[in-house]
Amino acid sequence: MxxxxxxxxxxxxxxxxxxxxxxGLAVIFxxxxxxxxxxxxxxxxxxxxxxxxxxxxxxxxxxxxxLAPIIVGIFGMILERTMLQWLAGLDHLYGLLLxxxxxxxxxxxxxxxxxxxxxxxxxxxxxxGGMNLGFMFxxxxxxxxxxxxxxxxxxxWFLIEKTRLGAYLRAATENPxxxxxxxxxxxxxxTLTYGLGVGLAALAGVLSAPINQVRPLMGxxxxxxxxxxxxxxxxxxxxxSIITGFALGVIEGLTKYFYPEASNTVxxxxxxxxxxxxxxxxxGRAA
Amino acid sequence: xxxxxxxxxxxTPRAMRDxxxxxVVMALLLAxxxxxxxxxxxxxxxxxxxxxxxxxxxxxxYGGLLSFGHxxxxxxxxxxxxxxLKVWGLPPELGILVGIAAAFGLSLITGxxxxxxxxxxxxxxxxxxxxxxxxxxxxxxxTHGEDGxxxxxxxxxxxxFDLSKPxxxxxxxxxGFLAGFLLIYRIINSPxxxxxxxxxxxxxxxxxxxxxxxxxxxxxxxxxxxxxxxxGALKVFVAQNxxxxxxxxxxxxxxxxxxxxxxxxxxxxxxxxxxxxxAMQQYLAGFxxxxxVIQGSIFVICVLTFRRGVIGEIAHYFRRSL
Numbered sequence: 001m002x003x004x005x006x007x008x009x010x011x012x013x014x015x016x017x018x019x020x021x022x023x024g025l026a027v028i029f030x031x032x033x034x035x036x037x038x039x040x041x042x043x044x045x046x047x048x049x050x051x052x053x054x055x056x057x058x059x060x061x062x063x064x065x066x067l068a069p070i071i072v073g074i075f076g077m078i079l080e081r082t083m084l085q086w087l088a089g090l091d092h093l094y095g096l097l098l099x100x101x102x103x104x105x106x107x108x109x110x111x112x113x114x115x116x117x118x119x120x121x122x123x124x125x126x127x128x129g130g131m132n133l134g135f136m137f138x139x140x141x142x143x144x145x146x147x148x149x150x151x152x153x154x155x156x157w158f159l160i161e162k163t164r165l166g167a168y169l170r171a172a173t174e175n176p177x178x179x180x181x182x183x184x185x186x187x188x189x190x191t192l193t194y195g196l197g198v199g200l201a202a203l204a205g206v207l208s209a210p211i212n213q214v215r216p217l218m219g220x221x222x223x224x225x226x227x228x229x230x231x232x233x234x235x236x237x238x239x240x241s242i243i244t245g246f247a248l249g250v251i252e253g254l255t256k257y258f259y260p261e262a263s264n265t266v267x268x269x270x271x272x273x274x275x276x277x278x279x280x281x282x283x284g285r286a287a
Numbered sequence: 288x289x290x291x292x293x294x295x296x297x298x299t300p301r302a303m304r305d306x307x308x309x310x311v312v313m314a315l316l317l318a319x320x321x322x323x324x325x326x327x328x329x330x331x332x333x334x335x336x337x338x339x340x341x342x343x344x345x346x347x348x349y350g351g352l353l354s355f356g357h358x359x360x361x362x363x364x365x366x367x368x369x370x371x372l373k374v375w376g377l378p379p380e381l382g383i384l385v386g387i388a389a390a391f392g393l394s395l396i397t398g399x400x401x402x403x404x405x406x407x408x409x410x411x412x413x414x415x416x417x418x419x420x421x422x423x424x425x426x427x428x429x430t431h432g433e434d435g436x437x438x439x440x441x442x443x444x445x446x447x448f449d450l451s452k453p454x455x456x457x458x459x460x461x462x463g464f465l466a467g468f469l470l471i472y473r474i475i476n477s478p479x480x481x482x483x484x485x486x487x488x489x490x491x492x493x494x495x496x497x498x499x500x501x502x503x504x505x506x507x508x509x510x511x512x513x514x515x516x517x518x519g520a521l522k523v524f525v526a527q528n529x530x531x532x533x534x535x536x537x538x539x540x541x542x543x544x545x546x547x548x549x550x551x552x553x554x555x556x557x558x559x560x561x562x563x564x565x566a567m568q569q570y571l572a573g574f575x576x577x578x579x580v581i582q583g584s585i586f587v588i589c590v591l592t593f594r595r596g597v598i599g600e601i602a603h604y605f606r607r608s609l
Binding site: 035083086087092093094096097098100101102103104105106107108109111112221224225227228230231261264265268269271272275276279280 | 347353355400401403404406407408410411412414415416418419422423425426536540543547575576577578579580582583584585586587589590591594
């Protein structure tokens with residue numbers, strides 16, 4: 001039973017990353033109509049940012065949790081202003097290709113300087129150790145990751161679905177021209193939205209740094225699983241991405257316990273099954 | 288939303304003549320390679336990738352469908368051909384057929400699943416399916432995991448042509464490439480191809496005209512996947528191995544890059560693109576990981592400033608359809 005709970009916890013943690021990443025993808029897709037292939041690379045940059053802050057600037061984990069998303073988010077906004085905005089009005093596929101190119105550049109540069117092996121990032125002192133829950137031993141840091149990302153996901157959901165700013169955002173997604181006529185600076189909003197989505201990816205990177213090592217390719221394979229999560233969930237709603245992300249992480253964890261051989265493929269197999277039954281995805285609207 | 292490719296120029300008999308002249312020039316140039324100082328293995332490898340890119344282009348350039356997992360067909364055909372040749376001891380012609388049949392079967396299944404969603408969702412699904420296959424091949428016993436299938440025998444094609452001789456192998460690969468290229472050319476210029484183009488331009492309109500667009504897209508997917516498998520089967524004889532590299536998603540990205548550089552939706556573009564990218568990898572190998580950065584930069588530059596690709600720009604300048 002211990003092993004089952006342990007795998008469930010691993011599943012929840014992976015689910016947190018899936019949720020944060022697919023949430024960022026959904027936010028970006030909503031405003032920019034771009035599937036951000038660079039998302040995995042930006043996640044990796046978040047982790048490296050935390051690593052640099054600690055080893056070069058002596059800035060600890062807690063500040064990194066705040067600073068890394070801002071730094072990477074600004075990098076993202078520069079990308080949006082210099083490149084992505086020129087694709088407005090073109091076919092979706094060009095956005096995919098451009099961000100794929102950006103991902104190759106970013107990952108290539110990091111691989112040149114850091115090779116492909118991992119760099120360690122220590123768990124902050126306050127989150128070391130573990131708790132005995134009676135039925136299992138819970139490492140504090142892992143519990144923290146799950147709770148913290150859940151809070152961030154819900155906060156993002158609240159921001160977009162329940163606040164005035166979110167209402168503008170959603171309106172601009174539906175009809176940018178009209179929103180512009182009301183005197184709202186839509187291009188700036190698009191840039192900020194991209195920054196927000198990228199910031200979420202970077203935050204996931206910082207969270208994952210102490211668990212998985214900091215590696216240049218840490219986002220490259222993860223992003224494909226997240227794409228499968230997105231296809232399953234359908235990106236129709238913000239809440240849909242969050243729930244699908246966590247749920248698939250848990251399912252993956254359970255598979256690791258009951259049938260480890262399939263743990264790498266279960267998300268993809270699920271994707272196939274969902275597509276056969278419901279081509280638009282679980283929460284999705286028609287494309 | 289503007290169309291994916293610039294295809295406003297009507298295909299006139301004049302343009303067909305241009306294309307045929309260019310085809311003959313290309314065939315003659317390629318046929319003369321063994322008499323020049325060019326390394327034949329480099330050209331053979333480029334030809335296999337050119338065929339793969341042409342097959343990929345059939346789907347995106349004429350159907351508007353961006354498959355981001357096209358390496359899975361090449362890789363699957365490679366594994367199956369390799370296994371048939373090495374373990375079953377089949378002659379080359381049957382080995383190639385096994386590979387093509389495997390790619391055909393795979394494209395039936397993956398096409399049925401992926402054609403249900405459009406646009407970027409289609410791309411993500413093909414990518415995810417190819418990653419699924421990657422993990423399966425990583426664990427399946429017959430692929431030998433990380434080692435791949437090595438030392439695949441080349442044998443005698445039809446019992447006559449000794450494929451272990453580089454010149455013989457070169458011409459066999461060249462004939463295979465040209466046959467595949469002509470087949471794709473024929474498909475594009477058939478009534479089927481015209482319907483495909485109309486789906487790319489405006490799918491709702493094609494539906495309203497009474498075409499079952501899903502069936503056309505599915506057929507295009509299967510044709511493209513099967514031809515990509517043919518490229519993979521040929522590549523087995525050149526490389527004499529089949530490995531995980533060929534099914535990894537980064538290979539699918541390279542195929543996209545080749546087609547983009549050459550020109551999406553142009554007939555000769557993927558060939559030029561494949562030669563450019565393979566040559567780059569060959570001659571820039573000393574730069575190590577910087578090659579990835581260079582490839583990424585080419586992606587970015589192409590998308591931002593150079594969307595028609597090399598051949599597309601030339602065709603646009605001369606107002607021809609190439």
